[in-house]
Amino acid sequence: MSSRRAVTLAVASVLVLVLALVGSLMPVPYVALMPGPTSNTLGENDKGEELIKIEGRQVYPDAGHLNFTTVTYRGGPGSRLDLFTALRGWLDGDVAIVPEETIFPRKESQKQVDEENTRQMRDSQETAQAAALRELKIPISTRVVVDAVQKGRPADGRLRPGDELVAVDGTRVERVGAATELMGKRKVGDQVTVTVRRSGAEQRVTLTTAASDDGRPVVGIVLSDQYKFPFKVDISVGDVGGPSAGLMFSLAIVDKLTPGSLTGGKFIAGTGTITAEGQVGPIGGIQQKMIAARRAGATVFLTPADNCPDAAKARPDGLRLVRADTLNGAIQALNAINTGKGQVPTCG
Structure with a gap:
C-alpha cells in the first residue's frame, strides 16, 4: 500500500513539474499592465531639469504637486507573457491582464506602436500648451501639417511630412478637425484636391480616395495641428509616450503663468x-x-468623466477622485478644494 502511495506521489510530482514547465514556456497573447512612475509637472525631470520650462514670460512658483501618471506593461508581440505570469497577474489586484491587441493593434509592430506613442506624446504637449494659453486668453495661431504619409496609400509619393495643408477642395482649413470633416464627406474612389504649402510655395494635388481597413475613405496622411506660441514652452518627460498627460501639462502651464x-x-x-x-x-x-498616484503620495486624483465609473470601483483608500470634464472645470475644482468654497465634481 505504501509503495502505491509513493508511486502516486511521484507521478503527481512529475505532472506538476511538467505543467510548471509547460506554463513557463507557453506564450499567451496578453499584456500585463502595472502601475508606472509618476512625475511632478511643477518640478524637475530625471535629469534635474525643469520638467516644464517657460522662457519669455513671467512665471510663478508652486510648492505643490501636479503629477501625471503612467502605466508600464510587460509582454507584447516580441516578448509574450508565459501562461503562469498571466495567471499570477489575474490574481494580483494591482495588475491588469488585457488582450495583446489592446496595446498592439493587429498589423502593427512594436516599433510602430512605440513610434505612434511618441507622436501622441509630442502632439499632446502641443495641444496642452494651446489649451492652457487659450484658457488664459493668450492669442495663438494654428496651422495643419502633414505628420506622416502611409506607404501604399494614394498620398504616397505625392505629399510629404512637413507639408502644410492649406485647403481641401478649395476650402481653407486651420484645424485638423476641419480637414478631416471635409475629407470624410467623400466616398471611396472619389477625387479630392488638397492645397499644400511646401518650401514657401503653394501647390494643388489631386488624389483618389481609397478604403481604410474599416471602409472609410482615406488618402493616407496623418495630420497634426501645429501652433505658433508667443513665447517658448519646453516639456521634457524622457522616455514616456501616449497622450494621457495632456490635462496635467495644461494645468501646470496655467499654474506657472498665473x-x-x-x-x-x-x-x-x-x-x-x-x-x-x-x-x-x-x-x-x-x-x-x-x-501609482496614491503610492507616490497623492491625495487628490483628477479623473476624466468617462473613466469615473471604473475609477470609483477601484479607488485606493485615501485618494479623493475629482471628475475633470474640461481644463476650466479642473481649475475651478482645484480652487474650490483650496478655498473650501464651491462644489467639487466627484466620481460618485
Whole structure:
C-alpha cells in the first residue's frame, strides 16, 4: 500500500513539474499592465531639469504637486507573457491582464506602436500648451501639417511630412478637425484636391480616395495641428509616450503663468487627454494610474468623466477622485478644494 502511495506521489510530482514547465514556456497573447512612475509637472525631470520650462514670460512658483501618471506593461508581440505570469497577474489586484491587441493593434509592430506613442506624446504637449494659453486668453495661431504619409496609400509619393495643408477642395482649413470633416464627406474612389504649402510655395494635388481597413475613405496622411506660441514652452518627460498627460501639462502651464497656487501645496495627481479647446478625454489603465498616484503620495486624483465609473470601483483608500470634464472645470475644482468654497465634481 505504501509503495502505491509513493508511486502516486511521484507521478503527481512529475505532472506538476511538467505543467510548471509547460506554463513557463507557453506564450499567451496578453499584456500585463502595472502601475508606472509618476512625475511632478511643477518640478524637475530625471535629469534635474525643469520638467516644464517657460522662457519669455513671467512665471510663478508652486510648492505643490501636479503629477501625471503612467502605466508600464510587460509582454507584447516580441516578448509574450508565459501562461503562469498571466495567471499570477489575474490574481494580483494591482495588475491588469488585457488582450495583446489592446496595446498592439493587429498589423502593427512594436516599433510602430512605440513610434505612434511618441507622436501622441509630442502632439499632446502641443495641444496642452494651446489649451492652457487659450484658457488664459493668450492669442495663438494654428496651422495643419502633414505628420506622416502611409506607404501604399494614394498620398504616397505625392505629399510629404512637413507639408502644410492649406485647403481641401478649395476650402481653407486651420484645424485638423476641419480637414478631416471635409475629407470624410467623400466616398471611396472619389477625387479630392488638397492645397499644400511646401518650401514657401503653394501647390494643388489631386488624389483618389481609397478604403481604410474599416471602409472609410482615406488618402493616407496623418495630420497634426501645429501652433505658433508667443513665447517658448519646453516639456521634457524622457522616455514616456501616449497622450494621457495632456490635462496635467495644461494645468501646470496655467499654474506657472498665473500668480498664486492651483495646488494649495497639496499633492494632486491625475490623467486625461486634452484638446486645444480644453476638453478632457478618457485614457486607459485608470486603476494602475490611481495606484501609482496614491503610492507616490497623492491625495487628490483628477479623473476624466468617462473613466469615473471604473475609477470609483477601484479607488485606493485615501485618494479623493475629482471628475475633470474640461481644463476650466479642473481649475475651478482645484480652487474650490483650496478655498473650501464651491462644489467639487466627484466620481460618485
